[in-house]
Each structure stands twice: as C-alpha cells, then as structure tokens.
Amino acid sequence: MAGRAAVPEVIWARRERTGRGPKPAYTRADIAAAAVRIADAEGLDAVSMRHVAAELGCGTMSLYNYVPRKEDLYELMVDAVSGEHELWEPSGDWRADVMRIAHQTRALMHRHTWMSRLMSSLYGFSPNALRYLEHCMACLDPLEAPHGTKMELLAMVNGCVTVYVSNELAVAERTRSLPWSDEEEQAVRIAYLGSQIASGAYPRLAAAFMEDAGPIDLEAVFERMLGRVLDGFEPRA
Amino acid sequence: MAGRAAVPEVIWARRERTGRGPKPAYTRADIAAAAVRIADAEGLDAVSMRHVAAELGCGTMSLYNYVPRKEDLYELMVDAVSGEHELWEPSGDWRADVMRIAHQTRALMHRHTWMSRLMSSLYGFSPNALRYLEHCMACLDPLEAPHGTKMELLAMVNGCVTVYVSNELAVAERTRSLPWSDEEEQAVRIAYLGSQIASGAYPRLAAAFMEDAGPIDLEAVFERMLGRVLDGFEPRA
DNA sequence: AGCGCACTACGTACGCTGTACGTAACTAGG
DNA sequence: CCTAGTTACGTACAGCGTACGTAGTGCGCT
Structure with a gap:
C-alpha cells in the first residue's frame, strides 16, 4: 500500500483515454507522427516539446496531458516507426x-x-x-x-x-x-x-x-x- | 585557398599549446579529468560547460579556449578513459x-x-x-x-x-x-x-x-x- | 629593447530547453 | 444535476550552449 503513484511508469501501461472530462484533441498516433515528421525533416535535436506542440497546433503544456516526460515522446516515436516493419509469412528458411x-x-x-x-x-x-x-x-x-x-x-x-x-x-x-x-x-x-x-x-x-x-x-x-x-x-x- | 577555417575541425588536429600569449592555466588532461569526475559522480547529463568550468575553478567561457564545442568535450572524456585500457604483450592466442x-x-x-x-x-x-x-x-x-x-x-x-x-x-x-x-x-x-x-x-x-x-x-x-x-x-x- | 599581436580569461546576454504550477473550460458518473 | 476528474494552456523558472566584447598578458619580430 506504499504510494506507488509517484513512480516513473512506462507510458504503455497508461490508458490512452480515460472517460471523464473533455475528449482529448489528439491521439498518441497524432503526436508520434508529428514528432517523427520533425525528426525526419530537421533532425532529432529539433524535437522539442514546444516544436512538437506547434506542429500539432496546440499549446506546449497541453502535450504533457499525453506524454508525462519527454523521454516518453521518444518512446512514442520509436514505436511509431517500429510499426513500419513489414511482417510477412515466415518462409521456412x-x-x-x-x-x-x-x-x-x-x-x-x-x-x-x-x-x-x-x-x-x-x-x-x-x-x-x-x-x-x-x-x-x-x-x-x-x-x-x-x-x-x-x-x-x-x-x-x-x-x-x-x-x-x-x-x-x-x-x-x-x-x-x-x-x-x-x-x-x-x-x-x-x-x-x-x-x-x-x-x-x-x-x-x-x-x-x-x-x-x-x-x-x-x-x-x-x-x-x-x-x-x-x-x-x-x-x- | 578557399576559406577552410570555418569548418568543424577534429579537436585532435588542434595543437594543445600555441606559443604566443599567457600560458594556459589547464591542460586538456585536466579538463577531461574534471568532466569525467562529474560524469562518474553525477551522470553524463550533469556535464555542462558551466559545471565543468566550476569544477576546474575557472569562468565558464574560458573553457572555450580549450574546447571549441561541447561535443569536443565529450571527445576528450572518451579519450581520457580510453587511456585506462590495459595494454599487454600479446600472448600468441x-x-x-x-x-x-x-x-x-x-x-x-x-x-x-x-x-x-x-x-x-x-x-x-x-x-x-x-x-x-x-x-x-x-x-x-x-x-x-x-x-x-x-x-x-x-x-x-x-x-x-x-x-x-x-x-x-x-x-x-x-x-x-x-x-x-x-x-x-x-x-x-x-x-x-x-x-x-x-x-x-x-x-x-x-x-x-x-x-x-x-x-x-x-x-x-x-x-x-x-x-x-x-x-x-x-x-x- | 620595445612594439604589436596572438592568445588567455571571463562577464554579459540571447535564445532555447524541459517542466512545475495555477487557472479556466468541459463532460461523464453518481 | 452536481461535482470530481480531465483537458487545455499561459506564465514562470532554472538551466543549457555559446556569440560577442573587453581587458590583460607575454612571445616573436623588428
């Protein structure tokens, strides 16, 4: 029963949507896509919370509703392009x-x-x-x-x-x-x-x-x- | 004769000491050692120009006399601990x-x-x-x-x-x-x-x-x- | 010998970063 | 319906790399 709330959780353990309150304006996929777009075009160092928020068209701090820390933004990016892997039927070889x-x-x-x-x-x-x-x-x-x-x-x-x-x-x-x-x-x-x-x-x-x-x-x-x-x-x- | 001065040079191509002017107060080894000390104790992210300068006991911008960019500081650090490798007489195996x-x-x-x-x-x-x-x-x-x-x-x-x-x-x-x-x-x-x-x-x-x-x-x-x-x-x- | 210049030292300042915090609007569950 | 949990976002702060300007120092050349 010790307070396990203040712990750095893995972002994937968080539910994306949580019922109460206004509907989120963006999905994780939106955010990841925006960040990937920036990284591809201007390099990884150009990926800042402000820059990504601007690309999405929202305020900087709104991003923190979706992504608790910047590191998690990176995690989203990696996952997004990991989805680009083509997965085929194994050939047997x-x-x-x-x-x-x-x-x-x-x-x-x-x-x-x-x-x-x-x-x-x-x-x-x-x-x-x-x-x-x-x-x-x-x-x-x-x-x-x-x-x-x-x-x-x-x-x-x-x-x-x-x-x-x-x-x-x-x-x-x-x-x-x-x-x-x-x-x-x-x-x-x-x-x-x-x-x-x-x-x-x-x-x-x-x-x-x-x-x-x-x-x-x-x-x-x-x-x-x-x-x-x-x-x-x-x-x- | 095109201006090849503005180019990002490798730090190892720079001479450490250059004759004219006051003698530098520190050597590259001093600086590398200070940075390594900080990185070991407080992590790589704690290695900032200000922090390293403070560890050395000099002003922040004085560091730039020795190290043109922060990346070169990293290079110095890696080289310093690369020197820790023990080099022995090959055994034949x-x-x-x-x-x-x-x-x-x-x-x-x-x-x-x-x-x-x-x-x-x-x-x-x-x-x-x-x-x-x-x-x-x-x-x-x-x-x-x-x-x-x-x-x-x-x-x-x-x-x-x-x-x-x-x-x-x-x-x-x-x-x-x-x-x-x-x-x-x-x-x-x-x-x-x-x-x-x-x-x-x-x-x-x-x-x-x-x-x-x-x-x-x-x-x-x-x-x-x-x-x-x-x-x-x-x-x- | 002494002048000049390359060099060291370093304070100030700028634009950028991540993010803590407070406030206002909104909506689903009791 | 009300209220609690969420979203949205502006402000603010501490810290970053480093461009630039200035002052002082001492080697190399004349």
Whole structure:
C-alpha cells in the first residue's frame, strides 16, 4: 500500500483515454507522427516539446496531458516507426528470413536516421516492438533451439545492425559536414590520421589503412557481418 | 585557398599549446579529468560547460579556449578513459587476447556508465583510441587473415560489447528507478508486459518469457555472445 | 629593447530547453 | 444535476550552449 503513484511508469501501461472530462484533441498516433515528421525533416535535436506542440497546433503544456516526460515522446516515436516493419509469412528458411529482417531494419534506420540513436537508450517493449519481436520469433520456428537462444540471436542481430548503421551514419555525417569532395576526403583524413600513422607508432593500423585504398562496399560488409553472426547459431553438423 | 577555417575541425588536429600569449592555466588532461569526475559522480547529463568550468575553478567561457564545442568535450572524456585500457604483450592466442580485451572493455564501461552512450555517437580516432586499436591489432597477429577482416572483427567485438553493456545498464537503470525489490520486479513486469502476453497475441514471446524464470547469468550470456562472434572468424578447417 | 599581436580569461546576454504550477473550460458518473 | 476528474494552456523558472566584447598578458619580430 506504499504510494506507488509517484513512480516513473512506462507510458504503455497508461490508458490512452480515460472517460471523464473533455475528449482529448489528439491521439498518441497524432503526436508520434508529428514528432517523427520533425525528426525526419530537421533532425532529432529539433524535437522539442514546444516544436512538437506547434506542429500539432496546440499549446506546449497541453502535450504533457499525453506524454508525462519527454523521454516518453521518444518512446512514442520509436514505436511509431517500429510499426513500419513489414511482417510477412515466415518462409521456412530462418536464415533467409533473418537476413531479410536485418536488411529491412537497416533500411528503416536509414529512412529515419535518428532511430539508431534512440534505440540504444530505450527499454523497448512498446506494442509495435512486441509485434515485431513475435514476427522475428516466428521466423525462427524452423531453427532447432531453445527460446532463450533464439532471443539471444535476435538481440545480437538487432544490436549489430544498430551499431553498424550508427557507424555508417556517423561517417556519413562527418564527410557531409566537410566542405571537400569525396576524393579529397581521403587526403583530409591523411591530414590528422595520416600524421599519426606516419609517425610510425602504429604500424598495423598503417598497414590496414594502406590496404583498403578504394571505397569500401558497405552492403558487402553488412552482409558478411550478418552471415558471421548467423553462423554462430547454425546447428553443429 | 578557399576559406577552410570555418569548418568543424577534429579537436585532435588542434595543437594543445600555441606559443604566443599567457600560458594556459589547464591542460586538456585536466579538463577531461574534471568532466569525467562529474560524469562518474553525477551522470553524463550533469556535464555542462558551466559545471565543468566550476569544477576546474575557472569562468565558464574560458573553457572555450580549450574546447571549441561541447561535443569536443565529450571527445576528450572518451579519450581520457580510453587511456585506462590495459595494454599487454600479446600472448600468441588471439582468441584469448580478444576475450580479455572484451572483458576489460565491459568492465571499463561499467566503471564509467556514460561511456557506452558516448561511444555510439563519436567518430573515435583519438590518440588513446589509436593506441588501443593498435594493441588490438597486435593481438590479432597470430590470426591468418587480411587486415580488413581483422578490423571487421574488432568492429564487431567492440560493437557487440557496447550494445550489450548498453542493455545491461538500461535494464539496471529501469529496475533501480523502481521502488520495489528485485523479487517484486518480476511481478511488476507482469503488470504491463504480462497483460500483453496474456492476451495470447504473442504466443512465442509468452513461451520465451515463461521459459527463463530464474535470473539470467549476464556473464555467461556475454561469454557466449563473444564466443559466437569469434567463431565466425575462425579459419575454416 | 620595445612594439604589436596572438592568445588567455571571463562577464554579459540571447535564445532555447524541459517542466512545475495555477487557472479556466468541459463532460461523464453518481 | 452536481461535482470530481480531465483537458487545455499561459506564465514562470532554472538551466543549457555559446556569440560577442573587453581587458590583460607575454612571445616573436623588428
């Protein structure tokens, strides 16, 4: 009977509508959509309570009727785009299905570049996340393994995809903010990194950077990474 | 000769000291140490320019002589604790060495719980990061593979460790902010998650959650994950 | 030797953030 | 019908990053 009211509750445990009083002017979906629109167009840092409220056309503080803290707004956003995952009838080939899931997740994170940043800090048992997880598990039905192992597989795949895309986006951001062209980029990288490497203190890094001169094929690397992860779960022959 | 001054430079390309004028009162190491102290004690969000300046005992704007943007302060912090990595003479057993590296990285991120948050957004070719990377590559000398593959291995290991610890910390944070004890935690999780699962819409998730009733052994899961990653790089027999 | 300038230090100020709080309007349940 | 629980929203506050201006300092050059 201790006061458990003052506790930070998960937003999904709250009912959306609560009977008494005037009907809410917006749904959670409206709010999430507005926030996603802003994040897509102007970046995650542009998502402020004021900005989202303005996008919706209501006063700033009205938002707090729907969303107790800003963090919950993020949760709404992640759930909303999690709903973009295509969920198909499992093919029977778990490897192919998981590959397809990974590629779709990557595409989704490229479409909403702020996702990878939010995913790594959120708890993530939103309704759409549950639906998505259930679909992933369904794809793993053909795999002979305990549920726990399957969950570990999914965690690893999701984790790898997230960090991979994070890196992709970080590098893209870095080169985009540079005023030089891609070809000159190489030269610029030499400016600092090269000065360090030329110092001779890092012979192996020097060798590594000399080796891959051409632009790396991000798709191929992604594919290779996934393959290796899944190899670890292949039943022993 | 186009104006390349207005460009966001990497802080490591800046010289720390520049001859003319009064001697700077602090070193980059001083500043990084102050910021790390604050982040460790009060969390990453407590690291503000004002707060760090106060910790150093100087005016807020004086910090900007050393650090052009706040993001660079983060870079300094990451580099500082990257220097905590123990670098040993490679044993000749690359698998064992990589395992040891991963365990140390995990320990480091538990010591500085804000690291995982920063690592996923930073570019990361700071001096200490280079030293660390070179050491990792040295550990991989016994592995018969091209440099590019070795880099991919390290990226995967580092990535997996980062997301793993992120999850660990997120869960810990969630349960810590709850006023209930660990045993009751289980019951609370049922409150929302259980209501969803009991709905019957997610049969596989239900089965999975029922299966692992006891507290999971985080060390064992970590070990297993690493093992699987490394398996993917074992030379084919 | 001494001038000039690059550099450090730092106070003030601006626009922005999340959100606590108080008030007015509204409507469903007893 | 009344009233209690909700919605809506304006105001206010503490804190943020940082642009800008000013004052003082000491190295490098003439």
